[in-house]
Structures are given as C-alpha cells and as structure tokens.
Amino acid sequence: MSDVTPTVGNIVIDCAELDAMAAFWGGLLGMKTTMSSDNWLDLEPLGGNGPTLSFQRVPEGKTIKNRLHLDLDVPDIHAAGERAARLGATPAAEPVEGARTSFQVWRDPEGNEFCFCGTS
Numbered sequence: 001m002s003d004v005t006p007t008v009g010n011i012v013i014d015c016a017e018l019d020a021m022a023a024f025w026g027g028l029l030g031m032k033t034t035m036s037s038d039n040w041l042d043l044e045p046l047g048g049n050g051p052t053l054s055f056q057r058v059p060e061g062k063t064i065k066n067r068l069h070l071d072l073d074v075p076d077i078h079a080a081g082e083r084a085a086r087l088g089a090t091p092a093a094e095p096v097e098g099a100r101t102s103f104q105v106w107r108d109p110e111g112n113e114f115c116f117c118g119t120s
Helices: 018-029 077-085
Strands: 010-015 033-036 041-047 052-057 070-074 102-105 113-116
Touching: 010 018, 018 033, 018 041, 018 052, 018 077, 070 077, 077 102, 077 113
Parallel strands: 010 052, 070 113
Antiparallel strands: 033 041, 041 052, 102 113
C-alpha cells in the first residue's frame, strides 16, 4: 500500500451570489475568474501556484461563525481594511494591536469572516 499525502486543490466558500463574491474576493486579492458555471466559480490560484479559491452556490445563508477562515497578510491592517470596506466588507471586531503582531477580523459581503494580519 502506498502512502498518499493529499494536497489542497481548492479552498471553497459557500455563497448565494457567485458574481458578487467573485467581484469582492477577486478585487480584494487582485485575481481574475478562470471558470464559471451556474453553481460554481473559480478564481486564479492563490499566490499564482497555490490552491484555487472557489465559490459554490448554496441555497442556505450563513448562520454561524466560520470554522475555517483566511488570514491575509498585509503591511498595514488599517489601509487594507479601508480598501476592503470600499469593496463591501464590514469589520467584525476592533483591531488587535500587539507588540509583535496586529490583526483585525472582517466579514465579506455574505458574512464570511477573514482576517487582515500585519506583517510589519
């Protein structure tokens, strides 16, 4: 029996509106749509060669906190937050400023949480 170690091919976000999510996440991350159908949409691979960020249309809305979220590294969490807000995101909490790190939790237009994490 051979050892089979999986790789992450897609990170999938459930949503109601594929086009709105593609516009938000594509705009935020500077990524283009590579494939779209009635119930599925792919953006370019993360980092150019990482997993594909995908969106799956589902009938139910988001009701609880995500069990998985994206941490997005940025040099300035405040500037990143202002840009995300212009694209339709809303803050989920106040920024946390520490001696070694800073971060802020945000929500995309459908309420999915993600974090901006300071790199400076």
